[in-house]
Amino acid sequence: MRENFTSGSVWGVSGNWYSYHVWFLMCLASGNGEMELARKITLYTFKNTEINNKKASEFETKSMLYLLGMRSDSNEIEIITVDCFNDVTGVNSSFSKLWDVQSKNHKSLPPSKIGESLFTLYDNYVSTMSFHAYILFIPKLDRAYLVDESLNSYGYENIKSKQRAGIEKKLKEKINGNKSGTVPPFFYDFLDNVLFVEGNKRLSTYIKSLSKFKNKKSVSEDVYDRIFLEIRNAQSVLKNSYIENETISHPSEVLKFGRHISKKEINTLLISRLIGIDIFSFPGIPISFIPFTSGLDEEEIKDLLQECNENLSRAFFDKNGCREFWKISESLIGLVKKNPKRIVKNIYDDLISTIEIKSIYLTEKTIQYMISLVKAGLENVS
Secondary structure (H helix, E strand, O other), X not given: OOOEEEOOEEXXXXXXXXXXXXXXXXXXXXXXXXXXXXXXXXXXXXXXXXXXXXXOXXXXXXXXXXXXXXXXXXXXXXXXXXXXXXXXXXXXXXXXXXXXXXXXXXXXXXXXXXXXXXXXXXXXXXXXXXXXXXXXXXXXXXXXXXXXXXXXXXXXXXXXXXXXXXXXXXXXXXXXXXXXXXXXXXXXXHHHOEEEEEOOOOHHHHXXXXXXXXXXXXXXXXXHHHHHHHXXXXXXXXXXXOOOOOEEOOHHHHHHHOOEEEHHHHHHHHHHHHHOOOOOOOOOOOHHHHHHHOOOOHHHHHHHHHHHHHHHHHHHHOXXXXXXXXXXXXXXXHHHHHOOOOOHHHHHHHHHHHOOOOOOOOOHHHHHHHHHHXXXXXXXXX
8 A cells, every 4th residue: 555645644545545646646637836746745655565574476586587588678677676666566777667566376366356456556556656567467367258368468458348347346345445336546547557467487487588598498497497496585585674654755765675686686696507607706717717827927817807707797787788698608508518528719719600709898818718617617517
């Protein structure tokens, strides 16, 4: 539940709640002097948040990974907040777009349960915080409910009229707090803006969507599953804080609560686990890279290692060049697995004969250092 504050008064889910939100939205639409006042005096309050480090469900983790890797606009999402605005919420780098996700892993989802599950999304829809998308992440619905049964991501129009009646009845009851059947403000506009996403894919599929490996079978299903569980556990830790009744006036202020994880952090974990080593902070020199330091003094070796590490980081986190990094990583894993005893120079020669390396950061020495890391990582895994 969200509350809005003005002139020392509180509008919760009560008789004044509708009139306040209607007044606020009318101010926004009219462009009159009250609009700026409304923006200044309105706060967003976090209610019914999970505390005491409650374990994140697999479904919540699926919904987070769906935001990061399975949407056409996933590249815009840089941060995920956990159990703040909703179960998970995606945010872009400028905090101008928020993707709101309610995750419900019910064994059975009759229309009444669907309607009940939409309440928090509706609450955010009529709140003073602007959201870019409203997503209900759910198990596979009964196909008899759907107009087009082949879809697993669809709008409200794909749900048949009989089931829609049940959904709307229950959602009205939840919003109104009674069975009057009164149509709440912006009720049908809200329903038209909801995206229903069925999270019925295997755990590994959600990790594969982030890895950008073309040959998904180059890594075992077990490795992908372990990475999923590690991300789920990291998500759980984020709930180990108390934010109930805290208020913010701008989405960026949510960062102060520490209930967020960045795409950069997840991608770093992912590539490190796939290669089998912490590629960006390897302690010391990989054994197979030692020949490339021959003739260098201690300071020169430190400079070379620092340069290689910085280049790998820049290549990986460069939005325009990250796909090339993934492509090279995948090729290196395949080449090293094929013959782990081969020397770095021969692997490098094979690599550049099949892949044109365009990134200015992936220099010859950087690639050779990366090959050495992959060799060390795969030795650790085996």
